[in-house]
Amino acid sequence: MDPIGPRLKILRGHYGFSQRELARKSGVSNATISLIEHGRTDPSMGLLKRILDAMGVSFADFFSSESRPAEKYFFASDELSVISSGPISFRQVGSDLSDSKLQLLHERYQPGADTGRSMLSHDAEEGGIILQGRLEVTVGDQVQVLSAGDAYLFNSRLPHRFRNTGREDCVLVTVCTPPSF
Amino acid sequence: MDPIGPRLKILRGHYGFSQRELARKSGVSNATISLIEHGRTDPSMGLLKRILDAMGVSFADFFSSESRPAEKYFFASDELSVISSGPISFRQVGSDLSDSKLQLLHERYQPGADTGRSMLSHDAEEGGIILQGRLEVTVGDQVQVLSAGDAYLFNSRLPHRFRNTGREDCVLVTVCTPPSF
DNA sequence: GCCAAACGTTTAATTAAATTAACAATTCAA
DNA sequence: TTGAATTGTTAATTTAATTAAACGTTTGGC
Numbered sequence: 001m002d003p004i005g006p007r008l009k010i011l012r013g014h015y016g017f018s019q020r021e022l023a024r025k026s027g028v029s030n031a032t033i034s035l036i037e038h039g040r041t042d043p044s045m046g047l048l049k050r051i052l053d054a055m056g057v058s059f060a061d062f063f064s065s066e067s068r069p070a071e072k073y074f075f076a077s078d079e080l081s082v083i084s085s086g087p088i089s090f091r092q093v094g095s096d097l098s099d100s101k102l103q104l105l106h107e108r109y110q111p112g113a114d115t116g117r118s119m120l121s122h123d124a125e126e127g128g129i130i131l132q133g134r135l136e137v138t139v140g141d142q143v144q145v146l147s148a149g150d151a152y153l154f155n156s157r158l159p160h161r162f163r164n165t166g167r168e169d170c171v172l173v174t175v176c177t178p179p180s181f
Numbered sequence: 182m183d184p185i186g187p188r189l190k191i192l193r194g195h196y197g198f199s200q201r202e203l204a205r206k207s208g209v210s211n212a213t214i215s216l217i218e219h220g221r222t223d224p225s226m227g228l229l230k231r232i233l234d235a236m237g238v239s240f241a242d243f244f245s246s247e248s249r250p251a252e253k254y255f256f257a258s259d260e261l262s263v264i265s266s267g268p269i270s271f272r273q274v275g276s277d278l279s280d281s282k283l284q285l286l287h288e289r290y291q292p293g294a295d296t297g298r299s300m301l302s303h304d305a306e307e308g309g310i311i312l313q314g315r316l317e318v319t320v321g322d323q324v325q326v327l328s329a330g331d332a333y334l335f336n337s338r339l340p341h342r343f344r345n346t347g348r349e350d351c352v353l354v355t356v357c358t359p360p361s362f
Numbered sequence: 363g364c365c366a367a368a369c370g371t372t373t374a375a376t377t378a379a380a381t382t383a384a385c386a387a388t389t390c391a392a
Numbered sequence: 393t394t395g396a397a398t399t400g401t402t403a404a405t406t407t408a409a410t411t412a413a414a415c416g417t418t419t420g421g422c
Contacts, residue, residue, distance in 0.1 A: 004226065019370060029411050034371060041409060044379075045185065046223040063240035200400065210381050215401060222379055225409075 007062075008051070009037040015055055026054035108171050109135060109164035133170030136163045188243075189232070190218040196236050207235035289352050290316060290345035314351030317344040 012022050012033075019037075023030040027050055035041040036051075043051075052062055136145045138161040145165070164170045193203050193214075200218075204211040208231055216222040217232075224232075233243055317326045319342040326346065345351045 018368075020368080030370080031372080031412080032410055035410085038371090042225040042227040044223040044225050044409070045229055047410080048226060059240075059244035063244045199398080201398085212382080212401080213380055216380085219401085225379075228380080 003039050004048075004062075005037045005039040011055060011057065012037075017055075022051065022054055026050045108169055109133070109162065110169055111164055111167050131171040133164065133168050134166040135170045136165050137161070138163075184220055185224075185229070185243075186218045186220040192236060192238065192243075193218075198236070203232065203235055207232045287352075289350055290314070290343065291350055292345055292348050294351075295344040296342055310353060312352045314345065314349050315347040316351045316353060317346045318342070319344075 012019070015022075017025070019033040020030040023033050028047060032041070032043070032047070033051070036043050036048075049059065052059065132148055134145055134147050136143065193200070196203075198206070200214040201211040204214050209228060213222070213224070213228070214232070217224050217229075230240065233240065313329055315326055315328050317324065
């Protein structure tokens, strides 16, 4: 188990809560939030549950994401593997996705467009390639500004957020598992 | 979290450990084990981790099994959710929201019922067994009329079509995997 | 500039967890 | 039966988590 303090702090950050805000919502003291985030105390399970509840995160979610080892979320332009060149070229994000069932979308983000913070949705995969402009992508505790040619790929259970912080439109191609049901 | 005490007790029993045995292995006092199992105390995370470690169980395992105690394995006939009525009725085993990879259906084709020509499906397999009546099944360039006891199995990427050409209802059980991809 | 409000942190006081050591009940061997 | 070694529980003590209230910083008016 890695230290839960930093993870908890990141989680709180993604909801935009202050320590006192989260403390009020969960019914614990703000001091406790601070102490836990700094690893200066070992919270009881009941207390930890109250805190997670305030953010709508279950134990299962919290501890399943914990056991996830170093995954690669961002890929530089030159890291995309070229499947085929010529008049039509396919450049693949990630290693081997030949058997993943993903849907392709064409999206345009106007300046200032923001998906807001999104947490732990259903189990699915999301990916995309920036075609034009710049896009700030947040996944888990990582933030990256992607430019044309860059790409992302992650499991949508992870907290994520898209934001166009530039002054021009951002155009990208994205993939995600079908909106089932 | 639901009571972790009873679950912990069951887990301990599964390993055949006594309270003192588990206490020694995990480096906590036997009294604490007893208190936790009875819910008379709220263990700290670090302590619970030591106990789980002694049994080789991770947080992720412990809390992932927790999150699905409401799994349903058996379904009464009237519990099958009706997907569509009319000339062709589908009754699905399990919930529409189930994350199951397998879709199990109980289907009834009235005389003359016809799915029409279905092209392009998903990369999946589907099969079925006829229970009653007769059903004309078209797969690719092959056409066959199946009777009770007959069955079919094919990759659903192939164009396929189902038609009841007889004068009585046709009842069958079908499977499809995966459900919505 | 100032003041007020919010932020995160820290310290002392309180509350609760965790231990130690006892308890009664059971098992097993002598 | 007797005694020793288990079992699980409980009471009193110690230890640590949690709180309440303070601290120093920063932010945003006015």
